[in-house]
Amino acid sequence: MSAILEIPEVRRRVSTLSVEEYHQLGEYNEHRRRTELIRGIIIEKMSKSPLHRTLASRLYRLFLARLPQGFSVWKEEPLTFMDSEPEPDVSVTRGGEEDYTKAHPRTAELVVEVAVSSPALDQANASLYAEAGVKEYWIVLGHERRVEVYRRPENGRYLEKILLGMGDSLECASVPGVRIGIAELFA
16 A cells, blocks of 8 residues: 555645644544554554563653753653654653643654664654754664664754764753663663
């Protein structure tokens, strides 16, 4: 089915939804599966492998322990953009939880996706996060034990991309004091 979406004539005829229309749907689609809205298209969320779950949970706990005052960390919670509502594995926003009781955050200081089975989708979503002004985007490549770091969003793309391995540390440029060793993440 995905190959059909690669045909330009078909792609132009795909019926997209706005974020408002997406909000009118239930939490689950007609197959009782969780979804997220990406570029106006409803995409079913993938099941999570044990490695994915472990890395995402570990990252969340590491952020909780290191996050300075004035920031909040979220695990698999929506961010609302112009035509999308992704639910990244981990995100860090400015402000406290009380700042988001009426609406989801519209950007983030940092978004992290754990890519065990779908690095191509997470890499393609870099432009989505750059357009929304997310200052930093990390893709944790689970099987490779490496992390892609994207920084400096400008005109819908990140100007800086680096790849870090086991001997390196993740130092978040957009959230002061957050530093995580890659080896600590994959311990």
